[in-house]
Amino acid sequence: MSRCSGYECNAGVKQTAVIGAGAAGCLCAIQIRRSLPNLAVTVYEAGPKPLAKVAVTGGGRCNFTNTFDGIKSLGQVYPRGVVLMKRVFRTFDNHAVMHWFETEGVSYVIQEDGCVFPESQDAMQVVRTLAGIMRKEGVQLRCNCPVASVETVDGGFRLDVPGGPVFADRVVVTTGGGALKLLEPLGLAIEKPVPSLFSFRIADKSLCSLMGTVAPAASVLLAGTSYRGEGPLLVTDWGLSGPAILRLSSYAARHLADAGYRGRVLVNWCGLSEVGIRQFLSDAVCANARKQVGNVPPDGLNARLFRYLVARSGLRPNILWSELGSKGINRLVSTLTADGYELAGRCRFKTEFVTCGGVSLSEINLSTLESRRYPGLYFAGEVLDVDAVTGGFNLQAAWSTAMAVARSMPDL
Numbered sequence: 226m227s228r229c230s231g232y233e234c235n236a237g238v239k240q241t242a243v244i245g246a247g248a249a250g251c252l253c254a255i256q257i258r259r260s261l262p263n264l265a266v267t268v269y270e271a272g273p274k275p276l277a278k279v280a281v282t283g284g285g286r287c288n289f290t291n292t293f294d295g296i297k298s299l300g301q302v303y304p305r306g307v308v309l310m311k312r313v314f315r316t317f318d319n320h321a322v323m324h325w326f327e328t329e330g331v332s333y334v335i336q337e338d339g340c341v342f343p344e345s346q347d348a349m350q351v352v353r354t355l356a357g358i359m360r361k362e363g364v365q366l367r368c369n370c371p372v373a374s375v376e377t378v379d380g381g382f383r384l385d386v387p388g389g390p391v392f393a394d395r396v397v398v399t400t401g402g403g404a405l406k407l408l409e410p411l412g413l414a415i416e417k418p419v420p421s422l423f424s425f426r427i428a429d430k431s432l433c434s435l436m437g438t439v440a441p442a443a444s445v446l447l448a449g450t451s452y453r454g455e456g457p458l459l460v461t462d463w464g465l466s467g468p469a470i471l472r473l474s475s476y477a478a479r480h481l482a483d484a485g486y487r488g489r490v491l492v493n494w495c496g497l498s499e500v501g502i503r504q505f506l507s508d509a510v511c512a513n514a515r516k517q518v519g520n521v522p523p524d525g526l527n528a529r530l531f532r533y534l535v536a537r538s539g540l541r542p543n544i545l546w547s548e549l550g551s552k553g554i555n556r557l558v559s560t561l562t563a564d565g566y567e568l569a570g571r572c573r574f575k576t577e578f579v580t581c582g583g584v585s586l587s588e589i590n591l592s593t594l595e596s597r598r599y600p601g602l603y604f605a606g607e608v609l610d611v612d613a614v615t616g617g618f619n620l621q622a623a624w625s626t627a628m629a630v631a632r633s634m635p636d637l
Contacts, residue, residue, distance in 0.1 A: 239637040242384055242393035243268045244372050244407070246275035248623040249606025250399035251355045256631030257397075258362040264637065266364045267393075269386060271371035271404070275359075276352045282620065283340070287348030290322045290624070291617040292339040302618045304421075304476050305581050306611025310622060312591050317628035319621055329354050340617050376410045377599060394637055397630055399606040399623075402580040411599060416610040418582035421478035422471050425490060426570040427464030435533060436462040441525045442496040445469050448489035448565065452477035455496060460530075463572055465490065471615040474571070478581045478612075486571045492564040494534065495523050502561050506554050514547040521546070523561070534560050579619055583610040593633035594626060603630045 243254045246268045254266045268275070279287060293302075299314070300307045317325075323333055323341060331354055332344040343350045359366060373385040375396055382396045398408065402418030427433065443458035445465070454473030459466045473490075474481065481488070495502060505523050513521045519542060522531030536542055538556040540549075549557075584604050588597060594609075596602040605626040613619045 238265045239263070239395075240381075240391075240393040241266045241395045241397070241634075242382070242391070243397045243399060244375070244384070245399035245401070245404070245606070245608070246270035246272075246366060246368070247399060247401070247606060248276065248279050248355075248620055249627040250397070251275060251359060252624055253397055253399060253605055253627035253631050254364045255355070255358050255362055256628055257634060258364055260631060261634065261636055262363075264395075267391075268359070268364060268366050269370045269372050269384070270366065270368045271400075273368055275356060275366060275368065279355075279620070280348050280352050282348060283342060283617070285348050286342050286346045287351045288340045288342055288617040288620070289326065289333075289351060290319045290341045290621045292335055292341065293319055294339045301614075302616070303611065303613050303622070304478070306586065306609065306622070309586055309591050309609070309611055310625065313594075313622075313625040313629040316632055317625045321628075322621060322624045325624075326351070326354070329358065338616070371404075372407050374407050374410050375602075382602065395601045395603070395634065397603040397605060398584075398608050399604070399627065401607040402583050405583065405608065408584070411602075413588050413596070413598075414585040416582040416585050418580040419478055419482040420571065420579070421475045421581040421612050422579040422615055423474045423571040424461065424466035424470055425464045425474070425568055426486075426572055427490070427566045428569040429464075429566055431533070431537075432460060432566065433462050433464065435460045435530060438527065438530050439467070440492075440494045440530065443467075443469050444493040444496045445473050446491045446493070446563075447473065447477055447480070448491050450477065450480060452480060458492065458494075464569070465492075465566070466572075468615060475579075475581075475612065475614045481568075481571070486568060488568045490566050490568055492566065493562045494526060494530070494564060495561055497523075497562070499558055499562050502558050503554065506549075506557060510546045510549060510554075514545065516546055517542075518544050518546055518549060518553075518557075534564065537564065579612055580607070581610065581612045583608050586610055592629075594630045595633070603634070605630045 241264050243250045254268050258266050299310050303310050333341050334344050370386050376383045381394045383390050438460040440458040444455040446453045454469045456468035458469045519532035519535045522528050538560040594603050606623040611622050
């Protein structure tokens with residue numbers, strides 16, 4: 226078959242195809258055009274619009290990166306792919322991302338937790354900025370144009386798309402894990418994608434009746450494992466959510482998938498050690514002898530939640546601190562530090578969806594993100610077996626890997 230028997234062939238013009246118009250695909254296409262303006266770049270998107278996930282990330286505000294303040298090692302926020310992230314950070318780290326967007330007219334603000342948002346608090350500003358630059362740089366965008374497969378042919382690649390095959394000298398794959406089937410003809414090693422950011426279903430009506438309650442400094446642990454998440458914990462009408470749960474779901478993504486999303490979750494409601502909780506209770510006994518226990522909660526817990534935990538410890542709702550005794554203290558310590566709930570499944574995190582899994586990192590050159598077996602085939606973003614905890618770290622991975630591809634791609 227002739228390389229020019231598709232509708233995207235311009236004689237003499239080298240073709241670069243980017244599959245997926247998400248964060249990684251759009252930034253990569255922009256940077257390829259800027260560094261190699263002699264190349265034609267076409268982005269193929271299965272959906273009706275580009276950057277659909279970016280438009281809803283961060284609750285519609287777009288948490289596009291993080292300051293990484295307090296992060297001692299990248300492994301804390303990248304459960305999978307940390308070796309690659311260390312490499313691509315040399316090319317385009319979080320500071321470079323903030324500078325890039327600011328240069329393009331997107332001013333930003335930094336929250337106390339290190340999350341970085343557009344000053345406008347509007348994800349659509351990021352979407353419009355990227356889409357506008359693509360048009361300005363001459364990137365061709367084909368929406369509603371899913372790529373069914375990628376195959377090597379005549380020293381290049383053939384893409385199976387609606388209307389007939391198209392050919393490209395180079396291909397950059399940036400799709401999410403759900404579109405990995407298009408790579409099957411190439412026989413690449415693929416790590417099975419599974420969800421990695423989700424909240425927990427808890428079949429305990431008494432807990433769910435506390436919906437809307439927040440424990441600001443909790444920690445959660447999967448019983449029988451070392452998987453742990455820390456941070457604010459939110460009680461919902463279906464169970465447990467918030468950063469602590471989302472981090473735990475990310476760290477334990479494969480374990481939970483293999484377990485059918487069943488197990489036992491241990492909640493430390495205050496995030497304190499057993500010694501710290503005992504000290505609080507001892508001090509409270511001395512300072513509040515004639516007060517009801519449920520009316521004097523530890524710092525960070527509201528009285529409603531603490532009264533629930535007192536009752537869950539098997540104590541009378543109106544028990545006084547002076548009546549608590551050593552047995553009562555032991556019960557409270559156990560509940561506050563290791564309150565157990567049976568996991569009854571998972572819930573998708575709002576409208577966002579992140580998976581672990583994808584093209585195995587053993588398949589790529591970690592410096593260029595080019596396939597070891599197929600020269601001219603590159604990968605960036607979610608298609609790689611790289612994912613992160615919540616907080617802007619997944620978008621940072623998309624920007625960093627996209628820039629690594631664009632800057633390593635030689636001229637043709």
